[in-house]
Amino acid sequence: xxxxxxxxxxxxxxxxxxxxxxxxxxxxxxxxxxxxxxxxxxxxxxxxxxxxxxxxxxxxxxxxxxxxxxxxxxxxxxxxxxxxxxxxxxxxxxxxxxxxxxxxxxxxxxxxxxxxxxxxxxxxxxxxxxxxxxxxxxxxxxxxxxxxxxxxxxxxxxxxxxxxxxxxxxxxxxxxxxxxxxxxxx
Amino acid sequence: xxxxxxxxxxxxxxxxxxxxxxxxxxxxxxxxxxxxxxxxxxxxxxxxxxxxxxxxxxxxxxxxxxxxxxxxxxxxxxxxxxxxxxxxxxxxxxxxxxxxxxxxxxxxxxxxxxxxxxxxxxxxxxxxxxxxxxxxxxxxxxxxxxxxxxxxxxxxxxxxxxxxxxxxxxxxxxxxxxxxxxxxxx
DNA sequence: ATGTTAGCGAACATATTGTTAGTTTAAATT
DNA sequence: AATTTAAACTAACAATATGTTCGCTAACAT
Numbered sequence: 001x002x003x004x005x006x007x008x009x010x011x012x013x014x015x016x017x018x019x020x021x022x023x024x025x026x027x028x029x030x031x032x033x034x035x036x037x038x039x040x041x042x043x044x045x046x047x048x049x050x051x052x053x054x055x056x057x058x059x060x061x062x063x064x065x066x067x068x069x070x071x072x073x074x075x076x077x078x079x080x081x082x083x084x085x086x087x088x089x090x091x092x093x094x095x096x097x098x099x100x101x102x103x104x105x106x107x108x109x110x111x112x113x114x115x116x117x118x119x120x121x122x123x124x125x126x127x128x129x130x131x132x133x134x135x136x137x138x139x140x141x142x143x144x145x146x147x148x149x150x151x152x153x154x155x156x157x158x159x160x161x162x163x164x165x166x167x168x169x170x171x172x173x174x175x176x177x178x179x180x181x182x183x184x185x186x
Numbered sequence: 187x188x189x190x191x192x193x194x195x196x197x198x199x200x201x202x203x204x205x206x207x208x209x210x211x212x213x214x215x216x217x218x219x220x221x222x223x224x225x226x227x228x229x230x231x232x233x234x235x236x237x238x239x240x241x242x243x244x245x246x247x248x249x250x251x252x253x254x255x256x257x258x259x260x261x262x263x264x265x266x267x268x269x270x271x272x273x274x275x276x277x278x279x280x281x282x283x284x285x286x287x288x289x290x291x292x293x294x295x296x297x298x299x300x301x302x303x304x305x306x307x308x309x310x311x312x313x314x315x316x317x318x319x320x321x322x323x324x325x326x327x328x329x330x331x332x333x334x335x336x337x338x339x340x341x342x343x344x345x346x347x348x349x350x351x352x353x354x355x356x357x358x359x360x361x362x363x364x365x366x367x368x369x370x371x372x
Numbered sequence: 373a374t375g376t377t378a379g380c381g382a383a384c385a386t387a388t389t390g391t392t393a394g395t396t397t398a399a400a401t402t
Numbered sequence: 403a404a405t406t407t408a409a410a411c412t413a414a415c416a417a418t419a420t421g422t423t424c425g426c427t428a429a430c431a432t
Contacts (some may be wrong), residue, residue: 002399004409010244026212028267029388041409045390052212058322103358110295139360143352145362150340158332166329174325178333178366182277188430190378215419226380231421 009047011037013058020106020133025055055112059119062103066096067123075129079091086131086181087172091150094168096154102166111143117153124149148179195233197223199244199289206292211241241298245305248289252282252369253309269358272317272367273358276338280354287350294346303339308334323366334365 015037019028030051034044048054070081071092079085079092098103107116128148135144156173159166166174201223205214216237220230236239257265257278264276265271283290293302314334321330341361345352352360 002409004398018258033302041389042391042412043410046409049390059318096421111300114297114300120388137363140352142348143344143357143360145365146344147337147341150344151337153335154340155329155333158329158336162328166326171329171371174329175333177325178330182394188378190429194379216421228381228422229379229425232378254415259412328419 003049006022008037008039008043009104011039012044012047012054016058017103017106017153018052020109020112024110025107025112041057041102055107055115057105058107059116062121063119065100067092067127071125072123087176089127090172090175091168094156094171096163097160101160104160108157113157117157120156121149121153124152128152129179135180144180148181149177151175191233192210193204194223197225198230198240201351202240202244203289204291206295206298207258210296210298211293211298214343221289238367241293241301243294244289245302249305249309251286253313253339258309258313273362276315276358276361277354280342280345280357283346284350284354287346290346294343306342307335307339310338314338317326317367321366328331330366337361 012033015033016028019032023032028051030044030110033051033054034041037044040108046171048057071089078134079088104116125145128145132141132145133149137144140149152175159171198219201219202214205218205222209218215235216230219237219240220227223230234243247274257275265274293299311331314331317334318327318331321334323330325333338361342358345357
């Protein structure tokens with residue numbers, strides 16, 4: 001890809017991230033992004049149709065790093081150690097999110113966080129479905145799946161909001177402790 | 187309060203609700219609300235400073251019904267039956283949300299849901315703190331509290347998104363089954 | 373009956389949006 | 403190195419949304 005495009009793209013991403021540190025997503029205008037990124041008006045619209053599409057793309061970019069192919073693959077030796085591999089996978093996610101911290105914090109606060117969480121839960125749902133058969137609880141499968149995904153997503157959001165005050169390993173451990181996935185081994 | 191004010195207020199609330207059925211919150215303009223409510227421009231601004239304040243007020247209104255004083259009071263005989271009273275309280279909440287269904291569905295989808303959930307979690311946090319001492323798990327208290335609140339909020343959101351296909355009683359039962367609050371009685 | 377107040381309608385400056393056209397500059401290709 | 407390709411720039415555009423103000427009318431409370 002043309003270096004100019006990449007440069008512009010990054011400038012736009014960075015501009016949005018920067019603005020998100022001080023303003024809510026809905027109060028940020030395309031104009032401000034343009035000014036902050038220091039690009040021409042038409043250039044922005046050449047890259048993204050709307051502000052929303054920009055946010056979507058930013059989220060997709062972040063998650064493509066977090067949920068790598070190896071993470072999502074059925075069985076990888078890296079993740080099959082320990083209990084069921086779930087703990088390793090979750091820790092892996094938290095570590096990657098920690099790396100993207102600067103970008104994420106702004107997005108997660110306020111309404112833009114809704115989109116982020118929706119994407120996040122989408123990936124998580126795919127991942128957790130594999131472990132659903134290990135859970136023996138008296139509740140419908142779709143209910144359990146949503147509970148696992150929702151509670152983990154909320155845990156991560158809380159973890160980030162609270163400056164990641166626990167290590168990824170601790171956080172995962174606590175989560176598993178509270179979840180129904182470890183009921184099997186009880 | 188002047189009947190005219192109440193009438194206008196309701197017209198605005200209803201207009202927003204109606205619009206939320208077909209459009210995302212961020213794409214709804216004050217102009218559209220004015221047209222839908224069939225009121226004068228200056229009238230809207232006499233009631234609410236911004237679109238956001240309107241949404242905030244709508245949420246507050248809904249929750250003031252759901253989280254009544256008796257529900258939040260330390261001990262009420264209505265809620266002290268059963269396990270710990272928690273189950274009764276949660277069921278009570280679900281029943282009330284079911285009554286407000288028409289208003290809520292639109293709000294919950296997309297970014298406006300973020301505000302709704304934040305408010306919701308705020309009330310829930312207050313309520314769940316009372317039950318925190320009943321949970322004996324190897325994890326920090328703030329972590330547990332967030333997990334309880336977050337997972338219940340997500341469960342409710344999922345329940346509403348899925349047309350409330352389980353009864354309030356079933357839903358609460360499943361939730362308690364998956365939560366760490368019933369570990370005590372294990 | 374009378375003073376009070378909410379709502380109306382129109383107009384206003386200001387700002388944002390999304391698009392277009394012509395030009396400049398930087399990259400890719402030969 | 404010269405040429406071609408295309409990305410980015412400037413500036414201008416109509417259309418729309420915002421938030422405020424005015425005088426006027428009609429409904430309300432007492």
